[in-house]
Amino acid sequence: MYNPNMLILGIETSCDETAVAIVEDGIHEIASVLASSADFSIETGGIVPEVAARKQLEFIIPVISKTLEQSHLENSQIDAIAVTVGPGLIGSLIVGVESAKALSFACNKPLIAVNHLIGHIYGNFVDSKKAVEFPALVLVVSGGHTDLVLMKGHGNFEYIGGTLDDAAGETFDKTARLLGISPYYGGAALSKVASECKESNPILKLPRPIMHSNNFDFSFSGLKTAVRTVALAKKFSFELIAKEFEEAIVEVLVFKTIKAAKKYDAKSILLGGGVSANRRLREVIEQESEKNGFNLHVPPLKLCADSAVYIASAGFFNQNKLELKDIQPNPSLGIADEIK
Numbered sequence: 001m002y003n004p005n006m007l008i009l010g011i012e013t014s015c016d017e018t019a020v021a022i023v024e025d026g027i028h029e030i031a032s033v034l035a036s037s038a039d040f041s042i043e044t045g046g047i048v049p050e051v052a053a054r055k056q057l058e059f060i061i062p063v064i065s066k067t068l069e070q071s072h073l074e075n076s077q078i079d080a081i082a083v084t085v086g087p088g089l090i091g092s093l094i095v096g097v098e099s100a101k102a103l104s105f106a107c108n109k110p111l112i113a114v115n116h117l118i119g120h121i122y123g124n125f126v127d128s129k130k131a132v133e134f135p136a137l138v139l140v141v142s143g144g145h146t147d148l149v150l151m152k153g154h155g156n157f158e159y160i161g162g163t164l165d166d167a168a169g170e171t172f173d174k175t176a177r178l179l180g181i182s183p184y185y186g187g188a189a190l191s192k193v194a195s196e197c198k199e200s201n202p203i204l205k206l207p208r209p210i211m212h213s214n215n216f217d218f219s220f221s222g223l224k225t226a227v228r229t230v231a232l233a234k235k236f237s238f239e240l241i242a243k244e245f246e247e248a249i250v251e252v253l254v255f256k257t258i259k260a261a262k263k264y265d266a267k268s269i270l271l272g273g274g275v276s277a278n279r280r281l282r283e284v285i286e287q288e289s290e291k292n293g294f295n296l297h298v299p300p301l302k303l304c305a306d307s308a309v310y311i312a313s314a315g316f317f318n319q320n321k322l323e324l325k326d327i328q329p330n331p332s333l334g335i336a337d338e339i340k
């Protein structure tokens with residue numbers, strides 16, 4: 001069903017960001033506003049779920065109002081509302097889901113339930129110059145998840161592998177803390193240190209965990225432990241360790257993604273999630289995709305981390321018709337789980 005000029009208001013509150021956006025036909029961003037309580041998490045060295053939920057409550061109405069104001073649209077011009085139902089922090093999700101339900105009920109507009117991880121993929125569909133050809137092999141690399149899925153079309157996702165322990169983003173963050181680079185959400189800071197490091201030393205070689213296993217799973221907890229052991233030995237600079245760590249994680253991610261794309265005869269490769277902002281990952285996957293004949297799609301930097309823009313887009317392309325009473329937050333929703 002293609003409904004031209006369909007305006008969807010997306011709401012994203014899965015973690016410590018309160019984001020609302022309006023997207024036309026799933027592909028044109030009309031307005032987008034985001035408030036974040038991340039600063040409070042820096043103070044505490046990590047997210048305190050209750051603080052994040054209370055901040056969501058404080059921000060949600062002003063952010064919805066500001067988004068409508070920015071779009072110059074009235075409530076009545078919105079055709080549907082899309083909301084993240086999971087995965088995420090339960091308190092934060094409840095705020096978004098209940099606000100979306102109230103809005104849907106009061107304005108008599110349908111409500112579409114969106115899986116946050118599927119949302120990450122739609123960062124590739126908004127204001128993009130290239131059309132995505134299916135089947136597409138998708139790597140979602142975020143703070144809490146690392147999944148490979150085969151996307152045969154909209155609403156048609158097959159899980160083919162994922163991390164057995166830590167997510168890639170979590171591994172970046174924990175390693176950044178371990179190396180003294182940044183206490184919280186240090187992925188980007190670690191990457192900056194790595195890219196500025198001019199040293200090289202072939203003796204320093206970190207493991208590429210389960211890179212040659214004959215499945216599409218990942219395991220990163222051992223890599224983190226290996227970094228710790230090397231750091232404690234004090235033989236190499238923390239910059240050099242950061243650089244080799246980034247090489248190791250990127251090599252494993254790209255190797256398995258390309259292998260999966262070949263096995264499943266994918267036409268395209270798509271990246272999604274916060275770690276897809278990583279410069280080295282984008283560089284290596286671009287080289288390998290080109291070499292192996294896959295069309296690569298990477299989200300613009302502003303659509304790698306959490307955003308309501310791609311939640312609205314995912315809502316447009318995956319319109320489920322659930323009754324309001326059946327739409328519930330699900331903190332442990334998996335990437336290929338059906339929303340029910």
Ligand SMILES: Nc1ncnc2c1ncn2[C@@H]1O[C@H](COP(=O)(O)OP(=O)(O)OP(=O)(O)O)[C@@H](O)[C@H]1O
Nearest residue numbers: 142143144145169185187188273274275277278306
């Ligand atoms: N340039 C970068 N290099 C490596 N990691 C990065 C970079 N930029 C952001 N990250 C990491 O991305 C993660 C945040 O991504 P995202 O916002 O998608 O995760 P999340 O929403 O917390 O988790 P999920 O989407 O799994 O629920 C953090 O771990 C952060 O350190």
Ligand SMILES: [Mg+2]
Nearest residue numbers: 142143305306
């Ligand atoms: Mg996310």
